[in-house]
Amino acid sequence: MNKPLRRIAIFCGLLVMALLVRTNWLQFVQADELKTDPDNRRVSIARYAQPRGNIIVDGKSVTGSAATDGTDFKYKRTYKDGEMWAPVTGYASQAFGANQLEKLYDPILTGDDDRLFFNRTIDMVTGKPQKGGNVVTTLSAKAQKAAYDGLGDKKGAVAAIDPSTGAILALANKPSYDASAFAGNGDKDSKAWSALQKKNNEDDPMLNRALRQTYPPGSTFKVVTAAAGLESGDYDVDSKTDSPDPYTLPNTSKDLGNEGNIPQCKDASVRVALQWSCNTVFAKMSDELGNDEMIKTAEKFGFEKDVEGGTLDPDLDTPVRPAKSIYPKDTRPQNAQAGIGQASNRATPLQMAMVASAVANDGKLMKPYMVDKLVAPNLNTVEQTKPEELSQPVSAENAQKLQSAMETVVEKGTGTAGRIPNVTVGGKTGTAQHGENNKDNPYAWFISYAKTSDGSPVAVAVVVESSDTLRNDIAGGKLAAPIAKDVMEAVLDEKR
Amino acid sequence: MSNLTTTTGSNTTVSSGGLPSRRNTELAMLVFAVLIPVFAYANVGLAINDKLPSGMLGYGFGMVLLAGVGHLVVRRYAPYADPLLLPLATLLNGLGLVLIWRLDQSERLHQRAENLFGSFTPDAPKQLLYSAIGLALFVAILLFLKDHRVLQRYTYISMAVGLVLLVLPVFFKPVNGARIWVSIGPINLQPGEFVKIIIAIFFAGYLMVKRDALALASRRFMGLYLPRGRDLGPILVIWGLSLMILVFETDLGTSLLFFGLFVIMLYVATERTSWIVFGLLLSAGGASLVATFEPHVQDRVQAWLHPFSQEVIQTTGSDQIAQALWAFGSGGVLGTGWGQGNSDLIGFAANSDFILATVGEEMGLTGMMAVLLLYGLIVERGVRTALAARDPFGKLLAVGLSGAFGLQVFVVAGGVMGLIPLTGMTMPFLASGGSSVIANWALVGILLRISDTARRPAPAPAPSPDAEMTQVVRP
Numbered sequence: 001m002n003k004p005l006r007r008i009a010i011f012c013g014l015l016v017m018a019l020l021v022r023t024n025w026l027q028f029v030q031a032d033e034l035k036t037d038p039d040n041r042r043v044s045i046a047r048y049a050q051p052r053g054n055i056i057v058d059g060k061s062v063t064g065s066a067a068t069d070g071t072d073f074k075y076k077r078t079y080k081d082g083e084m085w086a087p088v089t090g091y092a093s094q095a096f097g098a099n100q101l102e103k104l105y106d107p108i109l110t111g112d113d114d115r116l117f118f119n120r121t122i123d124m125v126t127g128k129p130q131k132g133g134n135v136v137t138t139l140s141a142k143a144q145k146a147a148y149d150g151l152g153d154k155k156g157a158v159a160a161i162d163p164s165t166g167a168i169l170a171l172a173n174k175p176s177y178d179a180s181a182f183a184g185n186g187d188k189d190s191k192a193w194s195a196l197q198k199k200n201n202e203d204d205p206m207l208n209r210a211l212r213q214t215y216p217p218g219s220t221f222k223v224v225t226a227a228a229g230l231e232s233g234d235y236d237v238d239s240k241t242d243s244p245d246p247y248t249l250p251n252t253s254k255d256l257g258n259e260g261n262i263p264q265c266k267d268a269s270v271r272v273a274l275q276w277s278c279n280t281v282f283a284k285m286s287d288e289l290g291n292d293e294m295i296k297t298a299e300k301f302g303f304e305k306d307v308e309g310g311t312l313d314p315d316l317d318t319p320v321r322p323a324k325s326i327y328p329k330d331t332r333p334q335n336a337q338a339g340i341g342q343a344s345n346r347a348t349p350l351q352m353a354m355v356a357s358a359v360a361n362d363g364k365l366m367k368p369y370m371v372d373k374l375v376a377p378n379l380n381t382v383e384q385t386k387p388e389e390l391s392q393p394v395s396a397e398n399a400q401k402l403q404s405a406m407e408t409v410v411e412k413g414t415g416t417a418g419r420i421p422n423v424t425v426g427g428k429t430g431t432a433q434h435g436e437n438n439k440d441n442p443y444a445w446f447i448s449y450a451k452t453s454d455g456s457p458v459a460v461a462v463v464v465e466s467s468d469t470l471r472n473d474i475a476g477g478k479l480a481a482p483i484a485k486d487v488m489e490a491v492l493d494e495k496r
Numbered sequence: 497m498s499n500l501t502t503t504t505g506s507n508t509t510v511s512s513g514g515l516p517s518r519r520n521t522e523l524a525m526l527v528f529a530v531l532i533p534v535f536a537y538a539n540v541g542l543a544i545n546d547k548l549p550s551g552m553l554g555y556g557f558g559m560v561l562l563a564g565v566g567h568l569v570v571r572r573y574a575p576y577a578d579p580l581l582l583p584l585a586t587l588l589n590g591l592g593l594v595l596i597w598r599l600d601q602s603e604r605l606h607q608r609a610e611n612l613f614g615s616f617t618p619d620a621p622k623q624l625l626y627s628a629i630g631l632a633l634f635v636a637i638l639l640f641l642k643d644h645r646v647l648q649r650y651t652y653i654s655m656a657v658g659l660v661l662l663v664l665p666v667f668f669k670p671v672n673g674a675r676i677w678v679s680i681g682p683i684n685l686q687p688g689e690f691v692k693i694i695i696a697i698f699f700a701g702y703l704m705v706k707r708d709a710l711a712l713a714s715r716r717f718m719g720l721y722l723p724r725g726r727d728l729g730p731i732l733v734i735w736g737l738s739l740m741i742l743v744f745e746t747d748l749g750t751s752l753l754f755f756g757l758f759v760i761m762l763y764v765a766t767e768r769t770s771w772i773v774f775g776l777l778l779s780a781g782g783a784s785l786v787a788t789f790e791p792h793v794q795d796r797v798q799a800w801l802h803p804f805s806q807e808v809i810q811t812t813g814s815d816q817i818a819q820a821l822w823a824f825g826s827g828g829v830l831g832t833g834w835g836q837g838n839s840d841l842i843g844f845a846a847n848s849d850f851i852l853a854t855v856g857e858e859m860g861l862t863g864m865m866a867v868l869l870l871y872g873l874i875v876e877r878g879v880r881t882a883l884a885a886r887d888p889f890g891k892l893l894a895v896g897l898s899g900a901f902g903l904q905v906f907v908v909a910g911g912v913m914g915l916i917p918l919t920g921m922t923m924p925f926l927a928s929g930g931s932s933v934i935a936n937w938a939l940v941g942i943l944l945r946i947s948d949t950a951r952r953p954a955p956a957p958a959p960s961p962d963a964e965m966t967q968v969v970r971p
Contacts, residue, residue, distance in 0.1 A: 001891050002883055004764045008895055009879040015906040016872035020865060022915045026824040027861035034825020039804065039818070042826050042838050072604060072838075 041072075044094055046110065048073040053109040053132030053377070055089050055101055058141040061134070063089060071185060077102075082178030084148040087157075087171045087208050088139055088370060090320070091179035096193055100208070100320045101135055101371070108133040108374050108382065115382045131377035138167035138372045138385075143458070146490035147172035150483030155465035156444075157209035159350040160487050163357035163449060163456045165387035166366030168318060170460070170487055171350075175205040211322040212312075214346035215463055218432030220445045220476070221341030222282045223355055223402065226270050228297035229285045230398040237270045237401040247280035249333040250287050256280060256337070259431070271405040275413035277429060279340045286339020291329060294339065298327035300393035301365065302354050303347070305329065315390075316350075318370050325351035341432060349461045352447045357459035359406065360426065360449035363399030365390045403451075415446065417481035420489055424451040427484065429476030441465075446480035450488040458491040460484045518579040519571045525583035526563045533559060533590030536834055540598045543835030549597075558624060559590050562631050573638045574948035578881060581947075584874050585940045588925035589627050589933065591867070594834075595854050596620045596928045599847040602840035619847055619928045626930035630937030637941035644946045648889045651701025658694040661687035662737070662754075666744050676747045676920070688750040688921075689935035692757065692904070693942065696896035699758055703765035704889045706730070711766035721770055731771070734758045735778045739786060746792040749921035753903050755779055760899040761892055764882075793917075800917040816842050816850060820912050824856040824864075831860025847928040849920060852912045867926070868909065875902035878943050884950035894946045897939050 026034070036043060052075065054061035062085045064078040077092045079085065090100025098106060107113035111120060111132040123130055140160075147158035151174040160170035181192035198204040207213055229235035245266040246255040258265050258279050265278035273281035286294055295305055304313060304324040312321040325347040330338060337343035347355075350368060358365035367388040374382040394402065406426030409415045415427040427448030434440050449459040462480040534556045541549030549555070563586045570577055597620035599605060609616035641647070647654075664678050664687055678685045703710070710727050738755040741747055759775030787793045795812040802808045803817040823839040826832070837857035842850045856864050878898020885891045904921055911918035922929050924936040 001764055001767065001888060004767050005879060005883050005891065005895055008760055008764060008899060009876060009883075012875045012879060012899065012902040013872065015902055016868055016875070018915065019868050019906060019909050019913070022910070022913045023824070023856065023861060023864040023868065026821065026913055027827055027856060027864065028829060031825045031828045031861075034822050035828065037804075037822065037825075040822040040826065041841055042822065045838060 038097060045072055046112070047092070047098075047106065048075050048077075048094055050111070050129050050131065051075050052077060052092065053111065053134045055085075055109075056134050056136045057085070057088075057139045057144070060141070068184065073185065077179070077183040079178060079180045079183075082180050083176040084144060084172065086176045086179055087173045087210050088137060088144075089179070091177075091183070093179065093183050093185075093189065093193070095185035095189055096182060101137075104319050105135045105371075105374065108135060111377065113382070116376055119376050119378060133374055133376045133382060135374055136372045137370050138162075138165075138169065139171065139370060140169045140491060140494060142490040142494055143170040143487050144172060146170070146486040147460075147462075147483065148174070148176075150462075150486045151464070154479070155203065155209075156463050156480075157213065157349045158460065158462045158483060158487060159210045159348075159353040160458055160460040160491070161350075161353045161357045161366075161368055162491075163361035163366065163459045166357070166368045166390070167372070167387070168350075168368055168370040169458060169491055171210045171370065173207075173209045175203045177205045208320075209463075209465075210349045211318070211320060212348070214323050214325055214348050214351075215443050215445075215465075216343075216432040216434055217341035217345065217347040217352055218430030218443060218445050218476070219277045219279075219341060220352050220355070220428045220430035220447045220461070221339070221345065221347070222274060222277065222430075223359060223406065223428050223447070224298055224301055225282045225286050225289075225294070225339040226274060226405065227301075227359070227394045227398065227402060228289050228294055229270060230401060231297065231394055232289055232293065234288070235270055235285065237405055240267050240269055241273065241281050241285065243267055243273075243278070243281040243284050245278075245280045247284050249283065249336050251331070252333050254333070256283050270401075271408055274405045274428065275408050277414050282339045283336040287332060287336040289339075291332070291335040294335060295327050295329065297393060298345070300391045301358060302351055302390065303327040303345070316368060318350075318368050320370065322348050322350050341430060349463050351461075352445065352463075353459055353461035356427075356447040356449050356461060357456075358393050359399055359402045360451065360456035360459050361399075362396040363392050363394040364396075365393055406448075410448065414477045415448065415481055417477050418446060418448050418485050418488075420450065420485060420492070423488075423492060425449070425485075425488065426451070427481065429481065431476055444476045444479035446476040446484045448481070448484045448488065450492055452492070452495065457495050458488050460487045462487075517575045519567075519575060522570065522579035522582055523567055525580065526567055526586060529583040529587035529590065530556075530559045530563050532587060533594050536591060536594045537597065539834040540594060540601070541835075543833060544598075544601050551597075555593070555597075555624075558628075559586075559593075562586065562589070562627060566631055566634065569635045569638050570944060574944050576951035576953075577944040577948035578877050578951075580873060580877050581940050581944055584870055584877070585925060585937065588867070588870055588874075589630075589937075591855075592851070592923075592926035592928075592933075593620060593623055593627065595851055595926060596623050596847045598835055598858075599840055599851075599854060601835070602846075604838075604840045605843070605846065608843055622930070623928050623933065626933045627937075629930070630934040633934055634937040634941040637938060638945060641942070641945050644890055644893060644942060644949060645887060647697050647893065647942075648701050648704070651698055651705075654694045654698035654701070658691050658698055659737075661691045661694065662741060662750070665747075670746070676745060676750065684930075686922075686929065686931035688747065688753075689929075689931040690938075691750065692753055692900040693897065693935060693939055695754065696757060696761070696893060696900060699761045700889050700892035700896055702730075703761055703892055707765040707888070710762065710771075711768055721768055723768065723770060723774075728774075731758065731762065731774060731778070735782060738779075739782050742782075742786050742793070743790060746790065747920065748793060748796060748917070749904075749907055749919035752779070752907055752919060753900060753921070755782075756903045757896055757900045760903075761896045764895050765888075765892055796917040796919070800911075800914060803914055814844070816844065817914055817918060819843070820850055820853040820856075821914055823853040824913060827857035827860045827864075829861045831856075831858050831863055834858050848922050849908065849918075849927065850912055851923055851927045852909055855926070856913075868905075871902075871905045871909075871924070874898070874940075875905070877947075878902075881943055881947040881950060885946055886950060890946045890949065894943060897943055901936070901939060 051065035054063045065075040068076045073094045090102045092098040092102035109132045111130045147170040158172045182189040246257040262276045313324040327345040334343045338345045367390040373384040410418045410425045410427045414429040418427045430445030432443040444464040447461045449456045462483045464479045600618040606616045738751040742751040762771045798808045809815045819842040839854040839857045875898050882891045882894035908921045910916040922932045
């Protein structure tokens with residue numbers, strides 16, 4: 001019987017071998033994957049095992065941590081002025097995970113980042129609990145407050161950028177949410193969370209409009225069209241454009257007119273056309289430049305040609321990626337309409353702020369960013385963001401021509417509501433139709449920048465989604481420009 | 497001993513006569529088998545409460561007592577027995593106690609017990625008691641079972657008792673989906689654990705008598721000798737029984753163990769590979785047959801195939817497999833260290849069926865490999881005992897017991913690690929549960945008795961045992 005016995009011995013050996021192989025597979029090959037699986041509760045337990053590092057605005061943290069009991073999570077995230085800062089911070093919830101800065105910098109905030117290894121080791125040796133680092137943002141508390149308060153109870157978003165660096169100064173949404181309400185993992189948190197979801201709340205308060213919602217840009221897009229026109233060399237800021245009023249869209253018999261009867265629009269120069277927001281001039285210009293030329297200029301300003309490969313824009317790592325603003329390939333009549341921001345082209349508020357900032361920065365478009373630096377718990381800088389040039393959509397000369405035209409808009413055109421005494425302000429209003437047969441309330445837009453003797457410290461884009469005001473009254477100038485003005489003033493005040 | 501390791505006779509039980517008893521080796525190994533769990537115990541206390549556990553002295557003393565009594569009894573009553581089995585069993589039992597005590601400290605499990613039953617009762621003290629009872633049974637076996645061949649007389653009684661024990665759980669209400677428990681007053685028994693020993697006795701006795709008939713071949717087919725049609729009877733009966741266990745008790749583990757045990761022993765008894773082929777075909781056929789209509793089995797298979805799928809977790813009502821896999825993965829190569837893991841997230845059965853997940857998380861890949869090798873060693877020492885045994889009954893019984901032990905380890909560990917569907921059995925010696933630890937001590941006792949008989953210088957004289965000890969320990 002010894003032969004089968006030896007075989008049984010081998011068989012049992014194989015069984016044990018199979019188990020050994022499996023445990024190696026689980027604990028060596030797959031270990032990291034299992035360990036960092038977001039469904040693995042240990043991930044959240046570790047994340048909330050110590051007070052989380054903070055997100056800093058103007059030297060003060062807009063986040064905090066509170067000790068909790070009764071669960072295996074020791075701490076829970078808290079937010080100061082949560083609704084105001086939500087577009088920047090995102091949320092970190094024990095039950096619902098994290099997003100935006102809270103998610104992207106989770107390793108820094110928890111202290112697990114490899115770059116904090118030295119700190120961790122010191123803490124371990126000295127027996128101190130692990131500490132998280134901080135994320136220092138570029139935002140301006142005053143500008144943010146001006147933007148958030150300015151929106152009042154209107155739906156909309158504001159994005160403000162420092163044109164010379166690309167640093168984001170304000171990023172506000174209305175409606176918004178307070179992430180403190182669902183930071184824990186209790187029943188209350190679940191209720192608060194579900195009440196904020198789009199399916200339960202048609203206002204979709206968790207949508208980050210400033211970064212992730214694209215709108216038809218309306219007349220604010222005329223700045224881009226004007227830039228393309230000037231760059232082509234076929235147009236100059238003060239020479240006549242030979243434009244009819246109304247303008248018949250190419251390949252159609254459809255007439256495109258202007259908002260109301262504006263006699264100045266006929267044969268207007270670029271400056272006058274911007275001043276009175278002439279659809280006819282810019283539709284014609286867009287058509288004459290052609291779809292390819294328009295796409296080229298739009299892309300230099302940060303737009304994308306197509307929406308394939310995800311809805312988020314990988315080129316604009318702020319580091320929270322905004323939705324792709326698009327200027328797609330289209331037919332001639334559509335391209336003509338796109339020149340006045342009323343076709344298939346769409347833009348996020350951040351994108352339109354970038355347009356204003358490129359013009360204000362003498363044609364140089366800086367890459368927008370909202371994190372200035374990451375600091376270790378001992379306040380050493382772990383990573384510093386350096387301003388980066390993204391592109392040069394217009395030459396300095398043409399940018400200055402555009403500036404003077406945009407300044408005319410604010411001085412004596414549609415954007416007078418954006419005027420600030422003793423400060424040079426350039427801007428462009430917009431009123432974008434939307435909905436079937438334009439029956440929904442239009443979007444009111446305003447993009448602008450302010451200039452001081454040493455360049456422009458702020459460019460801003462405001463969009464107000466809806467309002468009960470009569471639709472005739474809804475023009476970017478009336479609804480959006482005052483908010484932009486407040487934001488610019490807040491930044492200017494800080495600089496003084 | 498170094499001069500002895502050069503000869504094959506020194507480290508194997510396959511030899512006859514004139515061998516050292518190796519009781520001192522066993523004693524030296526036992527020192528480690530006691531020290532390692534005591535250190536582990538201290539480690540858990542330091543990790544969880546920052547101080548040595550208050551039960552340190554009592555636990556250490558208990559371990560020393562357990563090992564000491566075991567060793568003395570073996571030295572006195574089974575002096576030629578295998579030197580590794582007792583230390584291995586002691587080490588695993590000791591580690592098991594620490595693991596259970598460690599999980600007793602889990603606030604999460606306290607909370608869970610309070611929510612479900614209103615109060616929490618620690619399992620470690622109970623397990624210590626069961627270990628003592630197990631050891632008592634071990635001692636009793638060595639004391640009263642002077643020769644394992646005596647068991648051969650009880651072949652058919654074993655069958656009857658085995659069948660009763662197998663059927664008994666059907667009459668009790670199922671616990672967590674499987675009818676594997678027998679509750680008499682305050683005592684809860686899992687008869688399946690004892691059945692594996694009793695049935696192994698029956699199979700050994702039965703096959704020893706019938707092996708010649710079963711080995712007869714009718715014709716050759718593809719290099720295999722096919723058994724005669726009428727000899728298929730026994731395997732079909734056993735197969736039918738296993739399927740019935742699966743269907744009526746929804747106990748995948750016992751069913752598999754029971755059938756696997758029979759196939760292994762049949763193969764050893766007849767030396768016919770065809771039985772293995774038949775066994776595999778029958779179990780595959782039976783398993784797929786039952787899987788078509790038995791939701792319990794379907795659930796287990798689904799949970800195995802898609803451990804992380806929310807849908808499957810919803811329908812099976814348990815995320816244990818996912819939790820166990822996360823625990824293993826989070827342990828990594830070196831583990832979190834005793835008392836610092838979160839394997840208690842498994843919740844139900846964290847300290848019984850799923851206790852390996854705690855080993856995996858807190859001791860890492862290193863600890864898992866060590867523990868699996870400990871089990872492997874027990875099995876291989878058991879098979880060696882079978883090789884060394886001089887009588888067919890002893891051979892069959894030894895291979896049956898170690899085969900059953902090996903299958904059980906594979907089925908449980910494989911299930912917990914997601915290698916095969918989970919079956920609901922306990923890790924021998926490690927897991928919390930009285931029946932398991934008691935039955936496995938008995939199993940080790942019988943193996944020691946067989947190996948003692950095998951290695952004893954033949955013919956065994958019967959002088960006074962005291963004289964024997966002083967004369968034979970060091971030849």
